[in-house]
Each structure stands twice: as C-alpha cells, then as structure tokens.
Amino acid sequence: MKNGKPTWWSRPSTIAPTAPAAPPEGADDADFTLAAPAALGAPAPEPAAEPEPAPEPVPAPVQETEPAPVPVPPAAQQPLHAPDPYRTPPYGEPGPWAPAPPVQPPAPMSAPAPVPMAVPSPAPAYDPWSAQPLTQSLVVEDKAPRKPRRGLALVGALAFALVTGVVGGGVGAYIERNGGLSTVELPQAGPADTGRAPGSVAGIAASALPSVVTIHVSGSGSSGTGTGFVLDTRGHILTNNHVVDAAASSGEISVTFSNGETARAKLIGRDTGYDLAVIQVRGVSGLKPLALGNSDSVRVGDPVVAIGAPFDLSNTVTSGIISAKERPITAGGEKGDGSDVSYVDALQTDAPINPGNSGGPLVDGQGRVIGINSAIRAAGGGSDGEGGGGQSGSIGLGFAIPINQGKRVAEELINTGKATHPVIGVSLDMAYTGDGARVGDKGKGDTPSVTAAGPADKAGIRPGDIITKVDGQRVHSGEELIVKIRSHRPGDKLKLTLTRNGKEQTKTLTLGSSTGT
Numbered sequence: 001m002k003n004g005k006p007t008w009w010s011r012p013s014t015i016a017p018t019a020p021a022a023p024p025e026g027a028d029d030a031d032f033t034l035a036a037p038a039a040l041g042a043p044a045p046e047p048a049a050e051p052e053p054a055p056e057p058v059p060a061p062v063q064e065t066e067p068a069p070v071p072v073p074p075a076a077q078q079p080l081h082a083p084d085p086y087r088t089p090p091y092g093e094p095g096p097w098a099p100a101p102p103v104q105p106p107a108p109m110s111a112p113a114p115v116p117m118a119v120p121s122p123a124p125a126y127d128p129w130s131a132q133p134l135t136q137s138l139v140v141e142d143k144a145p146r147k148p149r150r151g152l153a154l155v156g157a158l159a160f161a162l163v164t165g166v167v168g169g170g171v172g173a174y175i176e177r178n179g180g181l182s183t184v185e186l187p188q189a190g191p192a193d194t195g196r197a198p199g200s201v202a203g204i205a206a207s208a209l210p211s212v213v214t215i216h217v218s219g220s221g222s223s224g225t226g227t228g229f230v231l232d233t234r235g236h237i238l239t240n241n242h243v244v245d246a247a248a249s250s251g252e253i254s255v256t257f258s259n260g261e262t263a264r265a266k267l268i269g270r271d272t273g274y275d276l277a278v279i280q281v282r283g284v285s286g287l288k289p290l291a292l293g294n295s296d297s298v299r300v301g302d303p304v305v306a307i308g309a310p311f312d313l314s315n316t317v318t319s320g321i322i323s324a325k326e327r328p329i330t331a332g333g334e335k336g337d338g339s340d341v342s343y344v345d346a347l348q349t350d351a352p353i354n355p356g357n358s359g360g361p362l363v364d365g366q367g368r369v370i371g372i373n374s375a376i377r378a379a380g381g382g383s384d385g386e387g388g389g390g391q392s393g394s395i396g397l398g399f400a401i402p403i404n405q406g407k408r409v410a411e412e413l414i415n416t417g418k419a420t421h422p423v424i425g426v427s428l429d430m431a432y433t434g435d436g437a438r439v440g441d442k443g444k445g446d447t448p449s450v451t452a453a454g455p456a457d458k459a460g461i462r463p464g465d466i467i468t469k470v471d472g473q474r475v476h477s478g479e480e481l482i483v484k485i486r487s488h489r490p491g492d493k494l495k496l497t498l499t500r501n502g503k504e505q506t507k508t509l510t511l512g513s514s515t516g517t
Contacts, residue, residue, distance in 0.1 A: 199365050204305050205317045207367045209258045211290035212360060213237060214309040215265070215279070217244050219251015227308035227360030228255070228279065229290045229369065231410060235281040238410050239359030240374055241270045241342070242332065244277050255281050258315050269413030271516045273421055273486065275331060275342035275374055276406055278413040290361060293368030295402035298322055298347065306351040306373055306398070308360030320351030320396075326473070328483035329399050331375045343479065345487035346399035347371045353398035362400040371400030405487060422490045422511035425454025426461060428478040436468040436499070437481035459509035461498065468504075469497035485511065 196202035211230045215237075217223060226243030230236070237255065244267055247253050253265040263281040270277035302322045310316050327348045332340040349362060353373050362371035377397035412419045427443035427450075439456075440449040441463050449463045450456050461467075468475065470484040471494060488494065490513035497506050 198367070201305055201317065201319050204363060204365070204367045205307065208290060208305070208307055208361065208363055209315055209317075210288045212258060212307045212315070214256045214312070214314040215239060215243055215359065216254045216256070217247045217251060219247040220249065222246045225309060225312045225356050226358045227356065227373070229307075229359075229361045230287050231278075231414075232289050233287050235284060235287060236268065236410075236414055237265065237279050237281065238372065238406065239277055239279065240372065241272055241275045241277045243359045244270065244279060253279055255279070256314060257284075269417040269419070271409060271413065271419040272332065272340050273342055273516045274401070274405065274409045274419060275344065276372070276401065276409045276413070276419070278410055290363075291368045292403055292407055293364050293366070293370040295347065295370045295404045298325065298364070298370050298402075300324060303365050304349055304351055304370070305363050306349070306353055306357060306360060307363070308353070308357035308373060310352075310354035310356040312356055316357075318352040320349050320398075322347060323350050323397075324348035326487070327399060328475075328480040329375060330479050330483075342374075343483045343486050344374065344399065344401050345405075345483045346375070347402055349398045349400060350396045351398060352394040352396070354394050357398075369403050371403055372406050373398060373400045375399045402487070408489060419516045420490055420513045421516045422485055422488050422492065423455070423514050424461075424485060424494075424496075424509060425451035425456045425512055428481065430478045432478065434466070435476055436466040437475055437478040439463050439465045439467070455509040455512045459496070459507040461496070461507055461509075462500065464500070466499045467496050468499060471495055472497075 196206065198204070198207065208229075213228050213230070215226045215228050217226070224243060224246060226239055228237040228239035228243070231238050244253060247267060248270065253267065254262060255265045256262045261284070263284050265279040265281045268278040268280050300322050304320055304322055306318045306320070308316055325347055327346045329344050329346050331342045331344065334340060347362065347370065349371075351362070353376050357373045360373045361369045362373055364370050376394060376399065379395050409419045427440045427447075429438045429440040432438040439461060443449045450461060467481055470481065473484065475481045475484060485494070488511055490511050492511050493508060494511060495506060495508050497504060499505070
C-alpha cells in the first residue's frame with residue numbers, strides 16, 4: 001500500500017519465493033507490493049539503481065491461520081498506473097493484506113453533503129499463495145440496507161407545518177389589524193341615474209328650491225333672517241310680516257336666491273293681523289314663480305315638505321305630514337297693545353320648522369304651496385311666532401297660514417298696499433273664562449259693544465250673547481271666534497250659534513270689511 005491506496009498490480013505467481021529484500025528508502029512502512037510473475041507475460045522491469053541500505057523492516061503481524069507473506073525485492077516493483085491523489089488513509093493499523101476502505105473523493109462545494117455510509121465488515125484474509133481464483137480473493141460486503149427515513153420525514157413535516165402555522169398566523173393577525181397587505185380599495189356603486197320621481201321629496205325639492213329665497217333684514221336697531229317664495233315674474237315675494245317688520249319704517253332688505261344670486265328688495269305691503277307681507281326685487285331675470293295649491297283640499301295625513309333657512313341655513317328641506325287642520329292660533333303680541341297680534345286658522349304639521357323658516361312655503365306632494373310657515377308651539381307653552389318665548393326650535397308642532405288666505409291677502413297687498421279683514425261688528429269680552437265667545441257689555445271707550453247697523457246688529461245679536469259655534473264648528477274663546485271669522489272673506493255669509501238667557505239660538509249674517517294695519 002502506497003499513500004494509503006492499495007497497489008494491487010497482479011496476482012502473485014506460484015514460483016518459489018525468494019528471500020525478502022529490504023524496502024527502498026523513503027517507502028512507507030505500510031506499503032507492501034507484490035512482484036509481477038514472469039509467467040503472466042508482463043514486461044521485465046528495467047534494472048533499478050542500487051538502493052541505499054535501509055533500516056531493517058518491521059515484520060507485519062501475521063494471522064494465525066495463514067503463512068507469513070514473503071516480501072518481494074524492490075527491483076520487481078513496477079506500478080501499472082500513477083498513485084490516486086484522492087486516496088483515503090487506512091483505518092487504524094491494518095495488516096499488509098487487509099482491504100482498504102472504499103475511496104470517497106471530496107465532494108464539490110455546491111454538491112449536497114454525502115450521506116454517511118455503513119462501514120463494510122472486514123473481508124476474510126487473503127492468501128496470496130493459494131490457488132484460489134483472483135475473483136474470489138477479495139470479498140467486500142455490500143453496504144448495509146438503509147433504514148426507512150420515515151421518522152426524519154415526519155419530523156420535517158411537523159417542523160414545516162409549525163413554521164407555516166406561525167408565519168400564517170402572524171400574517172393573518174397583521175391583515176386583521178391593518179386591514180390587508182396592500183392599499184385599501186373600498187367597494188362603491190357606480191354612477192347612477194340622478195333623476196327622481198316628481199312626487200318624491202327629492203323631486204319636490206328640486207322643483208321648488210329655485211323659487212325659494214332667503215331674506216336678510218336690518219333696521220330699527222335689529223336684524224333678522226327669514227324665508228320667502230316668488231309669486232310672479234315681476235319679482236313679488238310673499239313672506240311673514242314679522243320677518244320684515246324691522247324694515248317697516250326704514251332699513252334694508254336683501255334677498256338671496258337658491259343659486260347664490262343676491263338682490264335688494266323693497267317692502268310693498270304688510271298686515272299684522274294676518275302676519276303676511278309682500279316684498280319685491282327688481283332687475284332679476286329668470287324668476288320662477290312657485291305654483292299655488294288649494295288649502296281647502298288638504299286632508300290630515302297628506303305628505304308635505306317645508307323649505308326655508310332655519311338658523312340662516314338656506315335651502316333646507318324637511319318633510320312630514322299634515323297633522324291637523326283649522327288650528328286656531330295667535331302669534332305676536334310683543335307690543336302689548338294687541339296691534340301686532342295675528343290670528344290664524346292654521347294648518348298643523350310635524351315637518352320640522354325652526355327660526356328662519358318663517359315665510360317659507362309648505363308644499364304638497366305635487367310641489368304646490370298649501371301654506372306659509374309662520375309659527376311653532378314652544379315646549380314651555382304658548383303659540384308664538386319664531387321670535388316668541390319658550391324653547392327655540394322644533395318639537396314637531398309647526399303651524400302654517402293656509403294658502404287660500406295668503407293668496408287673497410297677497411293680492412290685496414300688491415294691488416292696494418293694504419289688506420281687508422272680515423268683521424261681524426261686535427266687541428268681545430276677552431276676559432271671559434267660560435266656554436265660547438261672549439259679546440261685551442261695552443266697547444272700547446264706553447262705545448256700544450254691537451256696532452249700529454253692522455252685520456251683528458242686522459242679524460239680531462245683543463250684548464251678553466255667548467257665541468258657541470261658527471258654521472257648526474265649536475269655538476271656546478274670543479280668540480277662536482276671531483280666527484274663524486278671519487279665515488273667510490268679507491261678504492261671506494256665516495251661521496252663528498249662540499246662547500242667550502240659557503237658550504240656544506241661530507243667527508245668519510254677512511261679514512263686513514275693515515282695513516287692516
């Protein structure tokens with residue numbers, strides 16, 4: 001063996017062995033070679049140079065059952081090929097004829113690590129002088145069969161599952177906490193038809209808003225905001241009297257349309273008893289009058305829409321229903337002399353009405369005006385205009401002047417600057433606390449309580465009579481009687497039910513007329 005690699009060149013011949021010769025200088029103690037027999041026809045080696053004397057060889061251990069090998073003279077050594085540079089050193093101190101372990105060249109760096117191989121069991125000793133064929137001289141056991149690697153595969157699978165679970169859990173937690181790994185794109189409906197049915201709230205608002213204006217008034221040391229709506233193409237706008245009252249003697253009125261256009265306006269006429277006023281703008285083109293409906297045709301439960309500028313929030317739309325009809329209310333009275341008190345046989349609605357809605361339209365399901373928003377019921381009690389006492393803001397009790405009354409008054413204010421009031425020609429006892437309206441004993445300034453030759457005098461009404469019904473509808477106070485009368489026109493005929501000396505009587509009269517203030 002040389003450099004750890006067995007140097008088997010040929011099988012030794014059966015010629016009688018010669019005396020052992022000393023190995024050449026520099027030879028490995030573990031290298032032992034066999035001489036090539038001449039009988040095999042191998043070429044004779046050239047004579048080698050005289051080797052220098054070498055130390056005595058150390059005899060190799062001899063197996064007990066085999067004869068000791070006879071060394072071959074150095075002159076007979078002739079390798080058939082160059083030594084293998086990838087030889088593997090022997091294990092321990094093998095005998096001279098023990099087979100070397102299989103050679104394993106080093107694996108390249110990029111190749112996977114070699115799998116450990118089972119160490120072959122020692123082969124039976126080889127007798128170089130026996131007649132045993134060469135093919136049977138070396139017996140190397142096959143590598144031991146590998147055991148199934150199911151355990152390792154199972155461990156790897158479990159480890160992979162564990163790592164995958166941890167990573168997946170972390171990714172899931174991140175997605176849940178942050179909403180995803182990429183930019184958030186929320187689903188949204190595409191463009192849709194923006195048209196609305198004419199009878200819907202949106203359709204009504206779209207049709208009515210161009211005709212509604214926001215009114216700003218300043219004068220007499222005060223200012224206010226209200227709403228109005230266009231009556232005709234000449235620029236006449238209807239609103240409440242208490243909206244423009246600050247500019248009655250001097251002041252400024254500014255109008256803002258739904259498109260943001262503004263214009264100055266002047267006062268045409270007003271009436272405190274009906275709480276209505278008409279103003280006019282000039283130099284504005286494209287005015288769109290708002291259609292007028294019929295308030296006598298309204299029924300409780302009908303849907304309505306209120307439009308205005310509550311708290312100066314222009315173009316505000318609210319909706320509700322008609323809650324009641326012919327609600328007798330009074331508003332105003334801040335002056336204390338009764339000159340600013342208005343009497344309204346109102347439409348009641350739960351459509352939210354707030355300060356700034358005054359004078360705005362209350363429209364029906366077809367977008368036609370059926371009332372003028374004027375007052376709210378305050379939580380503290382009392383029916384006042386929006387400037388009255390009590391809690392400010394809607395509590396679902398709003399009141400509007402019926403448009404049939406508003407139309408008549410508006411026409412009179414535009415044409416004459418004044419409005420007429422229907423009267424029956426009596427002075428009422430407003431301190432009476434019983435049920436009904438009592439005719440006073442004396443009028444203002446000790447004048448007769450029943451006007452001579454007036455409608456009541458002609459119908460036979462006398463001082464002290466208690467009027468309980470008007471056209472069959474109950475009245476419970478003097479204010480309610482005034483409201484019922486002013487809901488009619490001068491010249492209308494009324495049937496009054498009264499009580500005199502405990503007896504009920506019915507009188508028919510024709511309403512007279514007086515000029516309002």
